Amino acid sequence: xxxxxxxxxxxxxxxxxxxxxxxxxxxxxxxxxxxxxxxxxxxxxxxxxxxxxxxxxxxxxxxxxxxxxxxxxxxxxxxxxxxxxxxxxxxxxxxxxxxxxxxxxxxxxxxxxxxxxxxxxxxxxxxxxxxxxxxxxxxxxxxxxxxxxxxxxxxxxxxxxxxxxxxxxxxxxxxxxxxxxxxxxxxxxxxxxxxxxxxxxxxxxxxxxxxxxxxxxxxxxxxxxxxxxxxxxxxxxxxxxxxxxxxxxxxxxxxxxxxxxxxxxxxxxxxxxxxxxxxxxxxxxxxxxxxxxxxxxxxxxxxxxxxxxxxxxxxxxxxxxxx
Ligand code: CP
Ligand code: NVA
Numbered sequence: 001x002x003x004x005x006x007x008x009x010x011x012x013x014x015x016x017x018x019x020x021x022x023x024x025x026x027x028x029x030x031x032x033x034x035x036x037x038x039x040x041x042x043x044x045x046x047x048x049x050x051x052x053x054x055x056x057x058x059x060x061x062x063x064x065x066x067x068x069x070x071x072x073x074x075x076x077x078x079x080x081x082x083x084x085x086x087x088x089x090x091x092x093x094x095x096x097x098x099x100x101x102x103x104x105x106x107x108x109x110x111x112x113x114x115x116x117x118x119x120x121x122x123x124x125x126x127x128x129x130x131x132x133x134x135x136x137x138x139x140x141x142x143x144x145x146x147x148x149x150x151x152x153x154x155x156x157x158x159x160x161x162x163x164x165x166x167x168x169x170x171x172x173x174x175x176x177x178x179x180x181x182x183x184x185x186x187x188x189x190x191x192x193x194x195x196x197x198x199x200x201x202x203x204x205x206x207x208x209x210x211x212x213x214x215x216x217x218x219x220x221x222x223x224x225x226x227x228x229x230x231x232x233x234x235x236x237x238x239x240x241x242x243x244x245x246x247x248x249x250x251x252x253x254x255x256x257x258x259x260x261x262x263x264x265x266x267x268x269x270x271x272x273x274x275x276x277x278x279x280x281x282x283x284x285x286x287x288x289x290x291x292x293x294x295x296x297x298x299x300x301x302x303x304x305x306x307x308x309x310x311x312x313x314x315x316x317x318x319x320x321x322x323x
Pocket of ligand 1: 050051052053054055124132264265266
């Protein structure tokens with residue numbers, strides 16, 4: 001086991017991130033080999049925000065590994081209101097073997113991990129979305145054959161998805177550019193962490209207000225909604241501010257000729273991305289969505305399986321990966 005929990009991309013070494021991506025590729029290529037890997041184990045899915053991909057991919061993923069899932073809706077748990085985070089953790093650890101949580105404050109997943117003896121997986125917080133970033137880089141690796149040295153341009157809001165993209169890019173030696181309107185930059189601590197880790201891996205992290213500078217020569221153009229879950233009241237005001245950051249054919253045209261388009265989805269077509277881009281041949285958003293399933297199976301397997309994987313094995317698999 002490489003860690004008890006999967007809370008942030010930052011909690012792992014570059015080798016561990018590469019190992020998880022390599023394992024995801026193995027699982028994707030040979031799913032039947034892993035069909036009893038988590039036999040009889042139960043994963044609780046706590047959702048305090050809506051979801052399509054995260055719910056379906058964890059639900060299907062744990063079943064494909066021989067286990068079960070238990071969906072707990074926002075109305076059922078009411079974390080911290082009906083019952084404290086501590087009490088939820090102490091109850092669930094007696095009945096299930098893992099918990100995935102989608103919630104608001106990042107602190108809640110950290111507290112849950114500190115209180116519960118079982119693995120906790122971050123299924124999105126206001127600060128980060130690590131499972132998404134793993135699927136994003138798996139997709140880039142599949143298509144581009146490598147990640148190190150790729151120019152990855154995130155254009156839009158410096159949000160949870162941007163943070164995890166920066167963290168994982170730094171772990172894998174990518175050159176991540178984030179272009180946002182003034183006032184919507186990623187958190188300074190996230191950029192600092194990415195630059196620091198990049199000094200080890202060769203990765204870089206550049207924050208700008210110029211979308212053309214970010215898109216120019218990029219291998220990957222990425223965007224996300226302008227108003228995230230919980231920011232619905234700001235949506236109208238944000239639309240005017242973010243319009244110059246729309247990923248349309250003109251902006252996408254600054255990228256390399258073989259550039260790919262990524263979006264974590266759900267997309268607001270006509271806002272952050274136009275149909276001409278999301279439906280273009282360079283768009284791989286559904287492959288990216290499918291990869292949530294494969295990468296999360298690797299994460300669940302590592303966290304929830306009985307026997308520990310020895311480090312030499314981890315090093316061997318990651319070395320083979322050459323991500
Ligand atoms: N990308 C993503 O997490 O999608 P959902 O919000 O539908 O889970
Ligand atoms: N930034 C978006 C991502 C959705 C998967 C949100 O938090 O709503």
